[in-house]
Amino acid sequence: MSNNIVSKFLNWMKSAAGFSITATIVIAVLASIASGPYLLVNTIVTGGMLALVATGLTLMLGVLNIAMFAHGEFFMIGSLTAYYVFTPISNYIGENPESFIAVIGPLIAMAGAAIVGAISGIVAEKLVFGPLRKRSTDNWVMNSFLLTVGLSMLLINLHQLIFGADFKGIVGYWTGMPVSIADVFISRDRAMAFVIAVIVVSLFWFFMTYTRTGMAIRAVSQDITGAQIVGIDIEKIVLLTISLACALSAVAGGSLLFMYPSYPTVGLEPLYLAWFVVILSGLGNILGAVAGAFMVALLKVITVEYIGAGWDFVVPSALIMLILIFKPSGIFGSDVRGALDK
């Protein structure tokens, strides 16, 4: 019995997924022992948020066949919304520090970010992707990709035009003493950012795996004709998917506002990192995207620590190219190739 489990575990270790997850954990632990636990904390916080953005990307690519390069701008929209929602709340908290608003205020800001993110996603579908879908039958992937690049530039410049190019940040969401876990001090904001990422990703995974609507989203991504045949309203699913994907990215932007103040191009870094995740982990797998997010986060954190801040995109992308040479479907790419893997 126990033998069986051990041999199963060893087999899993030999698979690309098992090996890379184990290697990630080992490296993270070793690096933290060598240079201090803040490395682990940074990896976990960055990874959690990256998971949100990357899941959104996977969804857009898998269900809508859109190589989304404007996803960072929904991160930006989230951080901007959270900034404008939280600033008055934070003034109020400054005057009434004991009020319960001090506890739920940040959550209101993040919920605001999610809602505005979802609405902007719907607007983008109605104004940009929907009309293109009606017109273009050939070359959809290329056309929609170019459209997202344009959308990205448009949103960046709109931000600059309307809100200015300055950094709009906050001192912090939750004030008070850092939490201490096994002698490691973690600021409350970081701890909460991670908790929120875990909750959102778990809810999302549950939604996609077990609910009727989540299954319909997966069905559309695997066979759109099949989905129509069983009676799924494709338009509705498309709208829902876009708003979900954008909301995920916006939540990430909102809850990281204390680390990344809002400015026009704040979304570019999470966008690139999320693309690394999607390429690395292969498509169509939420859990894969989550694991990939922590790997990319670790790569980035370690590169910054040991090689230098200027290298934080070079090393991860070089490593990812290497991995892709050996496993083109990505580490967690599924064995069954569906529309998601096209």
Add this chain to the structure above:
Amino acid sequence: MLLEVKNLDAGYGYLQILRSVSLNIDKGEYVCIVGPNGAGKSTTMKTIAGLISPMGGGIIFNGEDITGLSASQITKKGISFVSEEMNLFVNMSVRENLYMGAYIIKDKKIQNERLDFVFSLFPRLAERKDQLAGTMSGGERKMLAIGRGMMSDPKLLLVDEPSFGLAPQLVANVFESLDVLKDQGVTIMLVEQNVTKTLAVTDRGYILENGKIGLQGASCDLADDPHVRKVFLGV
């Protein structure tokens, strides 16, 4: 009359395939469309199922004009289409595929009743309910596609070449399961390459050639028709 197709024109883009196709099917009937490759049999079915919007003509189902409705709306009216390509959800398990077949049924209890029914029809699917559809054998996939089509408890089942690519034993299985469905009172429209067998089991048939209905009549009469014998049976 359950389904009435009147002077249907349809095709792809500017390319017209169907020219004034008219056919009808009564409740409980078992009707086939046969014809050479490229005649437009699949196109006819896809148009009825709403995957292609007609260029002209009309489709009346259950007394209601369904011309130009979307595929999902037509499914909700009670037409289920089992396509030639099957269009299964390859990364989902057999059970998930079947549940998706019952997408238009919200009541979990009825969904489970349908699932039991399909499992009794194809015990093989029950044995493999947790396997991914994409890893099933060709014959198992056909069963799954038909099973999924049955999950919504349709009034009319459109089946496009269910025996294509199957070994003779499995072909027999597929025809048997269609017989069971017919006995249950399901109205079936079948497209098949296997003309002899098809004309032997169905009540009535239409011969489709070059996008037009040539002959029509009772299946036994069609099987004896000299033109049909010459074109399809080579005698």
